Amino acid sequence: MNSKETEDRYILPTYNNIRFPLSFVRAEGSYVEDDSGGRYLDLYGGHAVCVLGHCHPKWVEAIAEQAGTFDFYSNLCYCPVRAEAAKLMVERCYSMHQAFFCNSGAEANETALKIARKATGREYVVSMEEDFHGRTIGALSVTGFEKSRALFPQNISRWTRFLRLGDLEAFDSLDPEEIAGVILEPLQSVVGVKMAEPEYYRGLRDWCDRTGAVLIFDEVQTGNGRTGKWFVGEHWGVEPDLVTTAKGLGGGYPVGAVLANEKISATVEAGDQATTFGGGPMAAAAVAATYRIIEEEGLVEQVARLSSGVIERLGGYVGRGIEEVRGLGYLLGVRCEKPAKEIQAALLDRGILVGTSGDPQTFRLLPPLTVSEEEWGVFFAALDDIFA
Ligand SMILES: Cc1ncc(COP(=O)(O)O)c(C=O)c1O
Known part of the structure; x- marks a missing residue:
């Protein structure tokens, strides 16, 4: 065969x-x-x-060297290459303060939804029609892209309010007291590449500031330099509270991350989230090498x-x-x-x-x-x- x-x-x-x-x-x-x-x-x-x-070649060298020096230990230990990767990434992502490493985009989004709900004590989240956030059951619950959702009606979208990207007025229909966060693909890729006007993203920031909802940018695709900025909100001068990313983050090595600003970081406590593989030395070496090379070149x-x-x-x-x-x-x-x-x-x-x-x-x-x-x-x- x-x-x-x-x-x-x-x-x-x-x-x-x-x-x-x-x-x-x-x-x-x-x-x-x-x-x-x-x-x-x-x-x-x-x-x-x-x-x-x-x-x-430099990415290959970094991973090969890590594999031959220190292959794996979970987050139960400190590790210099994880420290380096986190610093490089956090310092280039808006004014984010801290990060949590995981293994994929879907997992990063699941984690962000948990953080937002805990930080606010609220239940519902807003997402956008046609957004894609991943295929695990929680990520699917905020995925508006119909083709991915339709087959799995038992996803948990009963806690999601879907609005249309670009429609700020639609937020008037919500009860802000119940909204933990707004998650969106700022530039909707999977559906065929759609985005809103800069004023929309600024309006979204204002709405979240006024209501206390956590603004989550899913930058699984848009992050790590892809749009000609390190992260996409820089195009509009808009900073989210939480950023999720994966795809290019490890340059081809599987790794995801959630990055939080200082205010949200302060709400996260020991035991809120954990992972066996996330932020392992190999993945961290890939992230550090990717960020160093993006910058050097x-x-x-x-x-x-x-x-x-x-x-x-x-x-x-x-x-x-x-x-x-x-x-x-x-x-x-x-x-x-x-x-x-x-x-x-x-x-x-x-x-x-x-x-x-x-x-x-x-x-x-x-x-x-x-x-x-x-x-x-x-x-x-x-x-x-x-x-x-
Ligand atoms: C915007 C966006 N979010 C989340 C995901 C899910 O990422 P993963 O496949 O790493 O779980 C994807 C994957 O295509 C994506 O494009």
């Missing part, structure tokens, strides 16, 4: 029909290679994860600089294959005249990987932050060919 047949035999079929028809065996920089030697320019970043590109600034050219060039196809370009930095949704799956397949034929989204006509670009101008040129040459 080849790897496809073996996976199909031994792994539950949750990914059937949505996988690339390829088996990847190697990767370097912006490229991944399949088992027959085909090379693909990865503009999907391994699912918005590989912010440093693939197998960045000026990748946040590079995204800000190059993405404006990418967005402008994509705009040049409007009316000849593309309808609209949405998003910030390297979190882009490209709505096409044709189904996104057709464009994705045409790009794949030309050796380029992009992602689809909840909108059948929108494909997503979530590339490594390291993609070069030359590599973008390869993508645009393929688009020229496809839309010719």
Whole structure:
């Protein structure tokens, strides 16, 4: 059996029909290679994860060194590399004060919801229609994205009030006394890349300040430099109280985190949350290396600089294959005249990987932050060919 047949035999079929028809065996920089030697320019970043590109030598070295020096002990011990990772991350995330490491985006969101409920003593949370926050039962309870929710009506959304992103007036319908927090994907990625006006996010901050609700930004995708800022609220001058992140945080090593401002940090006590693997030395080495490399290589600034050219060039196809370009930095949704799956397949034929989204006509670009101008040129040459 080849790897496809073996996976199909031994792994539950949750990914059937949505996988690339390829088996990847190697990767370097912006490229991944399949088992027959085909090379693909990865503009999907391994699912918005590989912010440093693939197998960045300094990241590989940091993880290898950690594996050979001190592999694992849980949070029952102190550990220098965890201390370093936490400091690097917290000091670059708004004016956050402390962090809790976990293993994934969904787990980070679950943790944030617990913290917000405990901090306020209130039961309900607000989330946004079309938001995606993960697939565990608590994260699903605040996920508005219908496709993920519909199959599991026994999720616990009875404690969630769903509003529409961008609609501040809808908050008037709530009883503020019962709202522990507002959680949102500030830039809704999975649904097809949607965002609101800057005034909306500022209004949200005001509403939370007035009512005492905890403002939670799910920055699982938008965090760690992806939008051309370390964290997305910097675009609008808005700071949440809690930030959740994962995906790019470890540059490809599984790790998530919740970051809290000083006021919320003060409400967290021993025993409120725990984890066996979260913040383990290997994950911490990956986080520390990722943050050091992003900074040393000026990748946040590079995204800000190059993405404006990418967005402008994509705009040049409007009316000849593309309808609209949405998003910030390297979190882009490209709505096409044709189904996104057709464009994705045409790009794949030309050796380029992009992602689809909840909108059948929108494909997503979530590339490594390291993609070069030359590599973008390869993508645009393929688009020229496809839309010719
Ligand atoms: C915005 C957002 N939140 C949460 C999650 C869940 O993260 P994970 O798959 O690491 O649990 C995702 C995953 O795609 C996401 O995009």
